[in-house]
Amino acid sequence: MAAESGKIDPMHQFEVTPLGGGFNLGGHDILFTNSALWMIVAAIALGLFMWGGMRRQLVPGRWQAAVEGFTGFISNMMMANIGSEGRKYTPYVFSLFMFILFCNLLGMLPLGVLGLHPFTVTSHIAITGVLALISFAIVLVVGFWRHGLHFFSLFVPHGTPLPMIPIIAPIEFVSFMVRPFSLGLRLFVAMTAGHVLLKVLSGFVINGFNAETLWLGSIVSVLSFILMIGISALELLVAGIQAYVFALLTSLYINDAVNLH
Amino acid sequence: MPQIAQLTADNWYLASQLFWLLVVFAGIYLVIGRGMLPKIEATVDARDRKVADDLAAAKAAHAAADGLEESYRQQSDASRVAAQKAVAEAKDKAAKDAEKRLAKVDAELGDKLAAAEADVAAARKSAMAEIESVAAEAAGDLVAKLSGVKVGAADAKAAVKAVLHG
Numbered sequence: 440m441a442a443e444s445g446k447i448d449p450m451h452q453f454e455v456t457p458l459g460g461g462f463n464l465g466g467h468d469i470l471f472t473n474s475a476l477w478m479i480v481a482a483i484a485l486g487l488f489m490w491g492g493m494r495r496q497l498v499p500g501r502w503q504a505a506v507e508g509f510t511g512f513i514s515n516m517m518m519a520n521i522g523s524e525g526r527k528y529t530p531y532v533f534s535l536f537m538f539i540l541f542c543n544l545l546g547m548l549p550l551g552v553l554g555l556h557p558f559t560v561t562s563h564i565a566i567t568g569v570l571a572l573i574s575f576a577i578v579l580v581v582g583f584w585r586h587g588l589h590f591f592s593l594f595v596p597h598g599t600p601l602p603m604i605p606i607i608a609p610i611e612f613v614s615f616m617v618r619p620f621s622l623g624l625r626l627f628v629a630m631t632a633g634h635v636l637l638k639v640l641s642g643f644v645i646n647g648f649n650a651e652t653l654w655l656g657s658i659v660s661v662l663s664f665i666l667m668i669g670i671s672a673l674e675l676l677v678a679g680i681q682a683y684v685f686a687l688l689t690s691l692y693i694n695d696a697v698n699l700h
Numbered sequence: 701m702p703q704i705a706q707l708t709a710d711n712w713y714l715a716s717q718l719f720w721l722l723v724v725f726a727g728i729y730l731v732i733g734r735g736m737l738p739k740i741e742a743t744v745d746a747r748d749r750k751v752a753d754d755l756a757a758a759k760a761a762h763a764a765a766d767g768l769e770e771s772y773r774q775q776s777d778a779s780r781v782a783a784q785k786a787v788a789e790a791k792d793k794a795a796k797d798a799e800k801r802l803a804k805v806d807a808e809l810g811d812k813l814a815a816a817e818a819d820v821a822a823a824r825k826s827a828m829a830e831i832e833s834v835a836a837e838a839a840g841d842l843v844a845k846l847s848g849v850k851v852g853a854a855d856a857k858a859a860v861k862a863v864l865h866g
Contacts, residue, residue, distance in 0.1 A: 450701060455717065457713075472717070475717070475724075478721060479720075482724050510744070534728045538724075564703050565707065565714055
């Protein structure tokens with residue numbers, strides 16, 4: 440039975456497989472992969488969701504109220520963190536939040552029952568890292584555009600005593616430069632860890648029922664299955680929270696660039 | 701771990717992932733972030749403004765209704781006072797009329813009473829005079845029968861008068 444348990448590879452779900460349709464771009468082969476497929480599925484699902492909220496009625500229906508709940512959530516967050524100037528950046532943060540949220544949730548769909556393999560786009564650091572770098576680039580561009588070289592005063596918090604500046608400034612600089620990594624890493628790690636945990640537990644469920652001592656294996660399987668139900672609920676929560684944290688931190692970083700300290 | 705492998709080794713799918721991510725995210729940003737989001741926000745803003753306007757209108761209407769009620773109450777108070785005044789005046793006038801009529805009737809009754817009393821007095825006087833003459837005759841007759849003395853009518857009258865009037 441040990442050999443059978445080896446067949447369930449928790450990392451297999453993160454494999455990128457080509458689905459065809461390749462072309463060459465600057466020396467790199469660009470293939471249509473399952474990752475690209477799930478990004479497009481997320482974009483279409485998001486587009487359909489938003490389209491349902493475009494009826495523009497004075498008294499919103501359920502769907503319109505749901506869409507307006509999401510847009511209002513992000514607008515209020517931008518207004519609270521940045522102020523009235525934050526409206527300019529709402530489209531970017533909203534796109535970011537909804538894209539991450541839909542990718543997270545679509546990766547959680549139990550499509551394995553139908554024989555399909557759902558792929559969580561946000562469990563790849565190449566994706567989350569690029570999104571974090573885009574946010575970081577926006578912060579840099581907006582900061583230097585609005586404040587010029589004065590933007591470097593970000594590294595000297597207001598009210599720092601003069602002799603402390605040589606110590607504080609490098610620390611602030613490092614913490615500033617770490618932001619894109621922590622931002623991208625947080626989402627990637629949360630998604631990867633949750634999906635690995637679910638796959639490991641599902642491996643326990645399958646191997647438990649295949650065990651030689653069936654009564655002991657069955658106990659392990661049932662307990663693992665109960666644990667999976669709880670962790671699946673937790674993962675749904677994490678999917679929302681991680682999207683929220685990514686959008687919240689992006690808005691806070693943009694606030695640094697717009698208003699300095 | 702395929703996520704890390706694509707960053708370390710020269711993996712074939714890193715370029716594909718970045719390409720498709722940029723295409724899809726740019727599409728979401730342009731179509732949804734720039735296209736749909738402002739329209740939804742405009743709808744929400746319009747609704748908020750409408751609700752605020754309606755609330756202001758309702759408040760103004762409420763104030764107007766309060767003013768109207770106040771003026772109505774003042775009017776009704778004023779008319780009640782006027783009505784009470786009219787009633788009091790009418791009562792006063794009626795009381796005065798009744799008094800006047802009563803006085804008139806009283807005076808008439810008094811006149812009638814005085815006339816009746818005068819009649820009674822006159823009747824008693826004449827009756828007295830008749831009694832006097834009858835008594836004088838009777839006294840004269842009695843004296844003549846008892847003593848055989850003829851008494852003059854004038855003497856008898858004077859004697860009766862003296863007895864009657866003490």
